[in-house]
Amino acid sequence: MLLDVRDLQVRFDTPDGVVEAVRGLDFELAGGESLGIVGESGSGKSQSVLALLGLLAANARVSGSARLAGGDGGIELIGARRRVLERVRGARIAMIFQDPMTALNPHLRIVTQIAEVLVRHRGLRGRAARARAIEMLEAVRIPDAARRARYFPHQFSGGMRQRVMIAMALACEPEILVADEPTTALDVTVQAEILDLLAEARARTGAALVLITHDLGVVAGQCERMLVMREGEVVERGGIEGIFAAPEHDYTRALLAAVPRLDPPGGGGS
Template identity: 55%
Template structure:
């Protein structure tokens, strides 16, 4: 089966007055049809820029190298015209801040229908009917009236729903959701996640869910890729990430989730230290300064992301951890 998205050796560098920033450092992965993949990692680890590069949306001081194929078509370096036939219709992205993708002075109806008229050759009338269906589907009450309003007339949560409707109206094959609920209050956050769950259950669309919150992926995703300093340090099924994490960083992340189910054990061991400076990455493992298990090889040699079991990979020189959490060397 051809993956929907296949990324190989992708790097993203930004040039800044202080020198180059290595935001993404040679990542390779596939997103398969119908799967929902969670991308987790601390803020600044390169989650967004990996997918901004895929979408061809890097800031002007950024440059991507390597390959990103959407159903076989190379996106890196693709001409804008051709790229525009894919992004926004077959591959769409929703952002943390809906105002970045909504145009303030255009009615919601126009913003929803434009893509249908332009990409799908629909009549205004049919497009409007479809827009109405979409607003219903993302549970915007009183959709008919709402359609003729402007973005500022919507609350933050409702705007986020409009953006989700916009991202879905063309029935994309790949939806990239970049922290779609982070800026919202807890109740709305839960509603948006519930909506994502429904969408996932309804179609065979592939979803990439970018989040710094492991809790978000638990109910939504089937696979997780953990990002650290511009690389993936562990990839596994959701179940394995929570119950048998094998990279020390993943163990730290999982260990820092408050245990609501076991109030006595609500340890919050935030991982000590800070991520490395992306302008001066160390020669060896990028996690070495924060790792409790560091040894000579970690300082001398950067571990690669290697498969170690069916569907699992890690970039770590340790053998792993046993079921009791004891390190294996």
């Protein structure tokens, strides 16, 4: 098993008291597998994976276990020292954030930001790092990549910035790719292009995928298994086909009912 998460708890200390964002989350992820984590805003989806990577706010308290395969007995991510997490982030687990405009540094050229990951985790330097960065931009189908690599983030469209985020996440060929609402705020055509890129990248690298989304249509096209989260807890889990065909929880049925359909009610013709 590549990643084994047990009894993950995330709490935030606030002026109004303790907020329980994630309660008792369990899941496993095998190499090359695709897992969707689904739920509405505030259900605890993003906080779950941010907790694994040590990226939560300072007022967060995290407990439980998240063991990443490797070495003697694996690497425990929960409570790990900063230097341990820094070796994992970007190299073994990479994240595509929901808003690339805030995730990317507005003051640095794109080539510099991608090269930084390669310098840190692959030991590349100078021309070699820049050449690899341009190669990654070409891999995500950014036209005239050698010239556009010198652009700043604001010079790209939303869809192109998301491509840059994918290129950066894939630069070190991680074993796990986490995509947090990767198509939010993009038009339908661009959404499809981004999802195609993710599928191509996984096929090429063999990376496992954790896809965080509220869109069941996206999960249906990208994932093999899914967790449905509500108010910090998993209310349903299983294979995509089984849940879509016969959801057991009322909340899952409500989410499925909200998915736009092209066929008329009842499946009848006109």
